[in-house]
Every structure is written in structure tokens, then in C-alpha cells.
Amino acid sequence: MKPHKIESFVYTISVIALIVFIISIIIHFAGGDRFWITDIVSRLFYAYAGVSPIVIYLINKRRKKRGHNDPLSIEAMRTAKKELPNKIYKFCSLSLKKGDDLDKKKLYSLENKKIWMSDCSVLNDPYEGMYAFVDERIEKEKNEFFELLINKIKNQRDMYIQSSFSYKYDNILMWGHYANGCRGYCVEYEISSKQHLFPVQYVNKRPLLASITDSDEVKNNLNKIKISFDKIKDDEEHIAYMLYVQAIKDLSWSYEKEVRLIEMGCAENGEKCGNVDCEDYGLKISKIIIGCHCVYKKELIDIAKKLQVPVSIMEMPLNSNKYQLIEKEIN
Numbered sequence: 001m002k003p004h005k006i007e008s009f010v011y012t013i014s015v016i017a018l019i020v021f022i023i024s025i026i027i028h029f030a031g032g033d034r035f036w037i038t039d040i041v042s043r044l045f046y047a048y049a050g051v052s053p054i055v056i057y058l059i060n061k062r063r064k065k066r067g068h069n070d071p072l073s074i075e076a077m078r079t080a081k082k083e084l085p086n087k088i089y090k091f092c093s094l095s096l097k098k099g100d101d102l103d104k105k106k107l108y109s110l111e112n113k114k115i116w117m118s119d120c121s122v123l124n125d126p127y128e129g130m131y132a133f134v135d136e137r138i139e140k141e142k143n144e145f146f147e148l149l150i151n152k153i154k155n156q157r158d159m160y161i162q163s164s165f166s167y168k169y170d171n172i173l174m175w176g177h178y179a180n181g182c183r184g185y186c187v188e189y190e191i192s193s194k195q196h197l198f199p200v201q202y203v204n205k206r207p208l209l210a211s212i213t214d215s216d217e218v219k220n221n222l223n224k225i226k227i228s229f230d231k232i233k234d235d236e237e238h239i240a241y242m243l244y245v246q247a248i249k250d251l252s253w254s255y256e257k258e259v260r261l262i263e264m265g266c267a268e269n270g271e272k273c274g275n276v277d278c279e280d281y282g283l284k285i286s287k288i289i290i291g292c293h294c295v296y297k298k299e300l301i302d303i304a305k306k307l308q309v310p311v312s313i314m315e316m317p318l319n320s321n322k323y324q325l326i327e328k329e330i331n
Helices: 005-031 040-066 074-082 101-111 136-141 144-159 172-178 216-224 229-234 236-247 251-256 297-307
Strands: 087-092 114-117 160-166 185-191 197-199 201-203 248-250 258-264 274-277 283-290 311-315 326-330
Touching: 005 040, 040 074, 074 197, 074 201, 074 236, 087 172, 087 283, 101 114, 101 297, 114 160, 114 258, 144 160, 160 236, 172 251, 197 236, 201 251, 236 248, 236 258, 248 251, 283 297, 297 311
Parallel strands: 201 248, 283 311
Antiparallel strands: 087 160, 087 185, 114 274, 160 258, 185 283, 197 258, 311 326
């Protein structure tokens, strides 16, 4: 969980003010009054330095509450959820030539405000859902409850279906990886409910299982269901945490700036993969963005008109020295 820019600025100024204040006191006692700065700006600075420890303390307290130092804490995950933007984007690939049956299904789903949901088995990250590990020491000391917990984590991926979105629509890598090299399209959604949305937390290593369950809040909830794991659904807090940890990935995926729509159970057809109505999950289509190499431009423009939403196209500016995509509205 990254701190806000203003928060970081105030924190830095407070630390500098405190250090300068301490140094000036040392110089004052070592060299006498001639080293004491008397202009009004400096006095204001020293006045602020006097309260800077309080400012630093309050910021640190706020950061701890937000989970700033621990991206895997439930505090950090809740904060990220609260700070979700008003709009998110979903990329979709299409074929090089018209006529592909899968393309037709995708365009039909878009026209009918559907979102494709799938389970972890078809996703491109081999570590999907396996967010924690158990070292040899813990494995030797494990008890019956711990074995149940490990098995639950191994199997819980099958309990959820999900769909992936991004904070950004102009990332060239996303257009390349998930829209078939700008041959597909991107859908902008306005968020009316955050209930099923979970921002991905990116970490540089898999956490030890025990470290995840160290927080009192999670530990207490685990203890409640210790006797019977079959009653896990009765514990809303534990279910919430299990949903949060489905959105943990390696730092190498951070360019995606991913947000996940996660649901327990199956899609509307009762299968592990399938379409769901986007508006049932608090998402409303607000724009369609077409890739610069897309062969379905006319079809997507027609769908945008039917849905009464703006439509634009991503263009490559050839008169620029930058590698970038620029959005251009289509009238």
C-alpha cells in the first residue's frame, strides 16, 4: 500500500525539520548565539520542527491503519478497496480476420452487457491462488488444524470465479498481451458498487503461511472455525479475507495494475466459466475503446451506439519520438 504524495511530502519535511532543529541546537550550544538564526522564516521553521514529532507519529499511525508497511494485511487490502478509482477497464482480444465464431460470441456478450468469468485453472499465472507457502519447520510442527488449513488453501481456488480489469486503458503492454496486439478492444466500466472488486496486491515473495494468520483479527476468525471447516461460510470475516488473498500476485505482474471481480460459486449457467451480467456486479459500460489494428471497428461502433456510450480508438502517433497510444474519440 503506497502512501499518498502529500502524506509523503509532509512526512519528509517533518523529518528534515526535526533533524535541522537538532543540529541547530547543537551548533548553538557549541558556538554561542552568533550561530542562532533569527529571521522569521527560520523561526517558523523551528516552530514547525517543535511539532514535527507529533506529525510523524500521527502519519505513522495512519500508515499502520492503512496497512502501508504490510501489503498482505487485511488493513492494506481494505484500504486499496476503498481507494479504487471510479472507472476500470477490461481488455478483450479479437482475431486478425473477421468471421471467427469466438469473436462473434465476444461481441454478442459485449452488446448484452456480459462479462466472462473463469476459475484459476485457465489463468496465465502458474501461481494463481497459491499466495502462501509452508516451510519445512512448520510442516514438521503442524497439527491437525494446520493440515486442514493448508488443504483448504490448496483447494479454495476452486471455490471462486473471477474476471480481470485494469486501472489504465493506455498501457501498450496490456493492449499487446490482452487485446491481441491492438486487434481487440477495451471496455470502460463505471463502478457503482465495490462489493465484488478486489485490487491486486503485488509482492516480491510469497509469504509464509503463519505470517498471514499472525494478525489477531484473522487468527480469531480462524479459531472460530477450528472445530469444523465445513462451517467456513458462516464466518463472513474469514470469507472476506479469503477473497482478498485471491488477489495476491508476484511483483512482475504489477504493470497490469489489476482489479479483480471475484465471486464465490459458479457463473450463471452453473459452470465454472461463463458470462454474468455486469450490472449485477455494480459495473456499467461507459465507453468502448477500439484497438488501432482492430478489423471489427464498424461492429464495435454499432454496439456503442446501441448501448448509447461514447466510442474511441487508440492511435499510434507516428510523428512522435515516444512509444505511446493516444485515444481519439469517434463521432
